[in-house]
Amino acid sequence: MKKLLLLSIFILSTASVSFAQTGQVRxxxxxxxxxxxxxxxxxxxxxxxxxxxxxxxxLNREFFAKTAEILAAYKSDKAAREQMLQDLEGKFEDNLKALLTPMQLHAYTHYKSTQQASMVAVTEAY
Structure with missing residues (x-):
């Protein structure tokens, strides 16, 4: 009986760990x-x-996934799609800036100014 109980606990704990790892964006x-x-x-x-x-x-993976969701959901409504993508890019930038040091933030500002396209344009390309 103890073995059965221990086996059940092991299986449940293994299953919960595998479910926790599936939270990653596809x-x-x-x-x-x-x-x-x-x-x-x-x-x-x-x-x-x-x-x-x-x-x-x-952050980039989440951004790519949410961009794809917005592009699919608002395919026929260009104004709403553009607004949602702008909001998403703003949130991405806020989250990114929270991770960066002041020196990295300065480098990011320069990096972004040298890029021709916004993050949304980069993700729309795939």
């Missing part, structure tokens, strides 16, 4: 590649350490 292979490229470029420009890189990549 992207298409193309979007995942573009997200990795963008994060790598940002990492080089902003001199991110490993923890910062992981956090920025998570």
């Amino acid at each position: 992207l298409s292979p193309e979007a995942e590649k573009k997200c990795s490229e963008l994060t790598r470029a940002m990492s080089e420009t902003l001199q991110l350490n490993e923890l910062e890189y992981i956090k920025v990549k998570a």
Whole structure:
């Protein structure tokens, strides 16, 4: 009986751990590649350490996923789509700025000014 109880507890704990790990955002292979490229470029420009890189990549993945959701949901309503994308980009920037040091923030401002397209344009390309 003890073995059965211990086995049940083990199975439930294993299942709960696997469910906790599925909270990660799913992207298409193309979007995942573009997200990795963008994060790598940002990492080089902003001199991110490993923890910062992981956090920025998570932000980028979330941004790519939400952009895809907005593009699909507001396909026929251009005004609403543009407004939602602008709001999303603003939130992304706020979250990113909260992660960066003052020096990195300065580098990000310069990085963004040298980029031709906004983050939304980058994600729409996939």
